[in-house]
Amino acid sequence: xxxxxxxxxQSRHFNEPLPLQSGAQLRDYTLVYETYGTLNADKTxxxxxxxxxxxxxxxxxxxxxxxxxEGWWDNLVGPGKPLDTNRFFVIGVxxxxxxxxxxxxxxxxxxxxxxxGADFPVVTxxxxxxxxxxxxxxxxxxxxxxxxxxxxxxxxALGWSLRHPNxxxxxxxxxxxxxxxxxxxxxxxxxxxxxxxxxxxxxxxxTAHGVVPKRGLRVARMIGHITYLSDDVMAxxxxxxxxxxxxxxxxxxxxxxxxxxxxxxxxxxYQGDKFSDYFDANTYLLITRALDYFxxxxxxxxxLAAAFAKARCRFQLVSFTTDWRFSPARSRExxxxxxxxxxxxxxxxxxxxxxxxxxxxxxxxxxxLLRACFDNIAKETEAMKxxxxxxxxxx
Amino acid sequence: xxxxxxxxxQSRHFNEPLPLQSGAQLRDYTLVYETYGTLNADKTxxxxxxxxxxxxxxxxxxxxxxxxxEGWWDNLVGPGKPLDTNRFFVIGVxxxxxxxxxxxxxxxxxxxxxxxGADFPVVTxxxxxxxxxxxxxxxxxxxxxxxxxxxxxxxxALGWSLRHPNxxxxxxxxxxxxxxxxxxxxxxxxxxxxxxxxxxxxxxxxTAHGVVPKRGLRVARMIGHITYLSDDVMAxxxxxxxxxxxxxxxxxxxxxxxxxxxxxxxxxxYQGDKFSDYFDANTYLLITRALDYFxxxxxxxxxLAAAFAKARCRFQLVSFTTDWRFSPARSRExxxxxxxxxxxxxxxxxxxxxxxxxxxxxxxxxxxLLRACFDNIAKETEAMKxxxxxxxxxx
Numbered sequence: 001x002x003x004x005x006x007x008x009x010q011s012r013h014f015n016e017p018l019p020l021q022s023g024a025q026l027r028d029y030t031l032v033y034e035t036y037g038t039l040n041a042d043k044t045x046x047x048x049x050x051x052x053x054x055x056x057x058x059x060x061x062x063x064x065x066x067x068x069x070e071g072w073w074d075n076l077v078g079p080g081k082p083l084d085t086n087r088f089f090v091i092g093v094x095x096x097x098x099x100x101x102x103x104x105x106x107x108x109x110x111x112x113x114x115x116x117g118a119d120f121p122v123v124t125x126x127x128x129x130x131x132x133x134x135x136x137x138x139x140x141x142x143x144x145x146x147x148x149x150x151x152x153x154x155x156x157a158l159g160w161s162l163r164h165p166n167x168x169x170x171x172x173x174x175x176x177x178x179x180x181x182x183x184x185x186x187x188x189x190x191x192x193x194x195x196x197x198x199x200x201x202x203x204x205x206x207t208a209h210g211v212v213p214k215r216g217l218r219v220a221r222m223i224g225h226i227t228y229l230s231d232d233v234m235a236x237x238x239x240x241x242x243x244x245x246x247x248x249x250x251x252x253x254x255x256x257x258x259x260x261x262x263x264x265x266x267x268x269x270y271q272g273d274k275f276s277d278y279f280d281a282n283t284y285l286l287i288t289r290a291l292d293y294f295x296x297x298x299x300x301x302x303x304l305a306a307a308f309a310k311a312r313c314r315f316q317l318v319s320f321t322t323d324w325r326f327s328p329a330r331s332r333e334x335x336x337x338x339x340x341x342x343x344x345x346x347x348x349x350x351x352x353x354x355x356x357x358x359x360x361x362x363x364x365x366x367x368x369l370l371r372a373c374f375d376n377i378a379k380e381t382e383a384m385k386x387x388x389x390x391x392x393x394x395x
Numbered sequence: 396x397x398x399x400x401x402x403x404x405q406s407r408h409f410n411e412p413l414p415l416q417s418g419a420q421l422r423d424y425t426l427v428y429e430t431y432g433t434l435n436a437d438k439t440x441x442x443x444x445x446x447x448x449x450x451x452x453x454x455x456x457x458x459x460x461x462x463x464x465e466g467w468w469d470n471l472v473g474p475g476k477p478l479d480t481n482r483f484f485v486i487g488v489x490x491x492x493x494x495x496x497x498x499x500x501x502x503x504x505x506x507x508x509x510x511x512g513a514d515f516p517v518v519t520x521x522x523x524x525x526x527x528x529x530x531x532x533x534x535x536x537x538x539x540x541x542x543x544x545x546x547x548x549x550x551x552a553l554g555w556s557l558r559h560p561n562x563x564x565x566x567x568x569x570x571x572x573x574x575x576x577x578x579x580x581x582x583x584x585x586x587x588x589x590x591x592x593x594x595x596x597x598x599x600x601x602t603a604h605g606v607v608p609k610r611g612l613r614v615a616r617m618i619g620h621i622t623y624l625s626d627d628v629m630a631x632x633x634x635x636x637x638x639x640x641x642x643x644x645x646x647x648x649x650x651x652x653x654x655x656x657x658x659x660x661x662x663x664x665y666q667g668d669k670f671s672d673y674f675d676a677n678t679y680l681l682i683t684r685a686l687d688y689f690x691x692x693x694x695x696x697x698x699l700a701a702a703f704a705k706a707r708c709r710f711q712l713v714s715f716t717t718d719w720r721f722s723p724a725r726s727r728e729x730x731x732x733x734x735x736x737x738x739x740x741x742x743x744x745x746x747x748x749x750x751x752x753x754x755x756x757x758x759x760x761x762x763x764l765l766r767a768c769f770d771n772i773a774k775e776t777e778a779m780k781x782x783x784x785x786x787x788x789x790x
Contacts, residue, residue: 022650122650182629182659183621189660190617193667196653197610199594204653215592219614222585226578234577240690253688255417255517257680258591258599262687264577265584272588285652292657293648295635 004078004085007061007071009034009101012138018096018131021293024121027110031135032101033057033093036077037085039141045381046089046141047374048132048168049073050149050156053224053287054279056100059092060085075362082371087378088145093132097123097286105282106207118204118282125152125294129159133167145377146170150359151326152287155294158334162296165312170377172370174318175359177330178304178337179295184325187227188288191220195281204282213281218272220284225271230322230355238264297337304337311338315345316373318366320358346373399473399480402456402466404429404496407533413491413526416688419516422505426530427496428452428488431472432480434536440776441484441536442769443527443563444468445544445551448619448682449674451495454487455480470757477766482773483540488527492518492681500677501602513599513677520547520689524554528562540772541565545754546721547682550689553729557691560707565772567765569713570754572725573699573732574690579720582622583683586615590676599677608676613667615679620666625717625750633659692732699732706733710740711768713761715753741768 011032018026034057039046049059051072060077063069077083077090094102097120105120112119136144147168149157154176161171180188195201195216202209229237241263242253253261260266300306315338319331328349338345350366352358358366406427413421429452434441444454446467455472458464472478472485489497492515500515507514531539542563544552549571556566575583590596590611597604624632636658637648648656655661695701710733714726723744733740745761747753753761 022648024650118653122652179635181626182633182635182657183624183626185635185657186617186621186629186659186663189657189663190614190621192652193617193664194589194614197613218592219585219589222581222588223618226581226585229578231576231578234581238577240574240577240580240693253417255419255688257513257517257587257677257684261684262577262580262584264581268581268584269588282652289652289656293650298635 004036004061006064007034020121020127021124022122029096029103031093036090037088039089043141044384046144048144048147049092050153052151052153057092057094082367083374093135095128096131099280099283106280115207124290125155125159126163128156129163133164144168145381146172148172150174152291161311161313165310168313171313172316175323175326177326178333180292185292191223192285194219214276217276217281221272221275222268227325228357232322233353233355305340308337308341311343317347320350320352322353323356325356399431399456401459402429415516415522416519417517424491424498426488431455431485432483434484438536439779441539443539443542444487445548447546447548452487452489477762478769488530490523491526494675494678501675510602519685520550520554521558523551524558528559539563540776541567543567545569547686556706556708560705563708566708567711570718570721570751572721573728575687580687586618587680589614609671612671612676616667616670617663622720623751627717628748628750700735703732703736706738712742715745715747717748718751720751
């Protein structure tokens with residue numbers, strides 16, 4: 001199994017406005033993306049990988065001269081890996097509103113000549129899908145072999161199956177949900193309040209004040225991390241271990257309300273600090289809102305099966321037993337809606353201790369499943385050369 | 396079933412220093428408390444009710460001239476209620492470090508003449524138990540019929556059974572745990588960081604600056620509320636209901652990252668605002684730390700059964716199926732440790748949808764259980780008049 005080696009981001013500017021679900025539009029925008037592997041002559045082997053909250057177009061490989069710059073799904077994507085770049089042309093796109101290169105709140109608002117900040121329009125999963133579709137147009141990819149994503153990325157994969165049903169053959173949605181529960185929204189809202197009420201937020205125009213609402217970002221990230229990990233993995237990784245040694249009476253407590261006493265506190269503070277150094281606060285608000293808004297059943301009176309009636313691709317759903325953020329029950333709701341439509345769906349509930357984070361880790365059963373899944377898609381893609389499938393569908 | 400009617404808090408000053416688990420001491424202090432019912436001639440019918448994070452000595456009854464001033468457990472405590480004040484002498488004490496009357500961070504530090512603020516010593520569950528014991532000395536109560544508490548109050552009840560094993564006949568610990576899990580500590584830590592990093596915190600000496608770290612308190616309370624409610628009850632109470640009407644497409648989304656869109660956001664903001672108006676930030680830090688520190692097994696190499704070897708009272712444990720903060724599994728750990736010691740223990744796992752909050756609500760099965768429990772204790776107390784039980788035990 002080899003690494004992709006060095007990869008290079010590319011970018012493309014779009015002059016045509018992107019109409020948004022909110023009724024607003026993005027006047028013009030740039031998308032930053034990466035591709036790995038080679039698009040075959042028939043252009044049938046493209047796989048789009050959608051990112052979640054704090055990730056980007058940099059899915060796999062490393063950047064020249066940058067140590068530890070592996071892409072966020074490097075364990076999955078590369079030559080000989082489950083999503084094999086010797087067989088597939090893999091595309092990672094940074095979504096608009098993000099802070100890793102594509103047009104977002106830190107960029108100049110053409111209407112004012114100043115950074116968008118809080119004026120960046122609210123974007124939705126559907127808007128991202130549309131922006132991704134335009135990039136595919138530009139790359140000459142009319143139909144994707146698959147769209148793959150975990151968590152919020154899984155929502156984009158589902159969004160593809162509904163918004164451009166004939167432009168993908170497989171939807172692979174991992175550790176995701178058909179919408180956020182009240183509890184999910186609640187966690188997002190607390191994180192947003194921490195950011196928005198940070199005095200350095202300045203109504204979202206902190207750049208003009210030369211500051212960053214780091215306190216709010218830290219708290220937001222700490223909350224996030226609690227929901228990404230399972231109770232079990234937190235117990236086994238940290239338990240009640242104290243910073244001065246063991247979890248028993250051999251180490252005295254420091255008896256302080258503000259200093260770090262337990263290892264879990266140290267871990268969370270570190271994660272919060274790191275995040276606040278690189279992530280944009282307005283992007284955090286936008287992306288958590290995109291999560292809140294995603295709800296394909298909404299236009300169908302809450303009937304998820306009705307929402308999926310228009311889908312045409314095959315589905316692979318995956319969930320993890322200890323994921324309490326997007327629990328298996330939420331994936332099963334999607335599976336039921338697909339079965340109700342007699343759509344082709346395969347579902348795997350992986351017993352893994354790592355909670356929501358499991359979708360990013362290389363659990364053996366999970367990766368074996370995805371390897372088999374992509375192996376089948378590759379064979380199907382090969383077979384299309386002699387007898388094209390789906391070509392009768394309007395694109 | 397009648398209400399207690401109007402009740403009046405009392406207070407008592409203690410000049411003898413209270414030695415604390417940390418090695419520090421509280422030089423002198425006042426405890427505010429309330430009592431309901433009448434102490435019998437034998438002084439055998441006293442029940443101590445311990446409060447949790449944001450409650451106080453005001454357990455039941457109302458204050459004259461104050462509407463909606465019912466005590467926090469008024470549904471449980473009163474004449475004819477499950478904890479019947481016609482039979483029992485019920486005592487509620489505000490713990491030191493709190494912000495409802497007993498000596499705490501908002502009071503004057505005798506060493507400096509200024510408010511304690513962040514210099515208030517770190518207090519533990521064991522320290523509170525000791526302070527409560529001194530109040531009982533002053534009230535002439537040598538042995539309690541029962542100590543009752545939920546959540547952090549349940550930890551105090553357990554603490555009583557270990558710290559003053561012969562001073563109580565029954566320990567009733569509800570929705571509690573033998574210690575906090577890493578996830579529990581994590582939630583506390585995020586809440587504390589929100590408070591401590593609020594620029595209005597001023598290292599805990601905000602009173603001197605004439606401000607209150609309300610932003611931090613709001614976020615802390617919002618996080619707390621998420622953990623008090625079950626996912627299910629949030630779903631049934633709020634679901635994905637939007638502020639402008641229904642949860643379906645009949646109401647347009649407002650598409651805003653900062654305005655309230657979903658009802659759950661409105662609820663959490665309201666709870667946060669209300670809390671920040673009355674609760675002291677240093678008290679929040681102290682009380683969450685007391686939760687973190689509680690761990691009776693710690694001095695016994697993590698062996699909870701060894702910790703409970705010294706207990707002498709009977710135990711009633713109660714948990715609620717949807718409580719994910721202190722889940723039934725945590726109560727079962729305590730039950731196992733008690734059974735291992737052949738202590739008398741009864742355990743009820745109540746199927747209730749309300750999550751951790753259930754211990755404050757008047758679920759029929761839960762209240763029937765407590766009614767039966769206190770009825771038995773009352774009968775036992777009656778029987779003691781003719782043939783005293785436990786009098787052979789050192790007090």
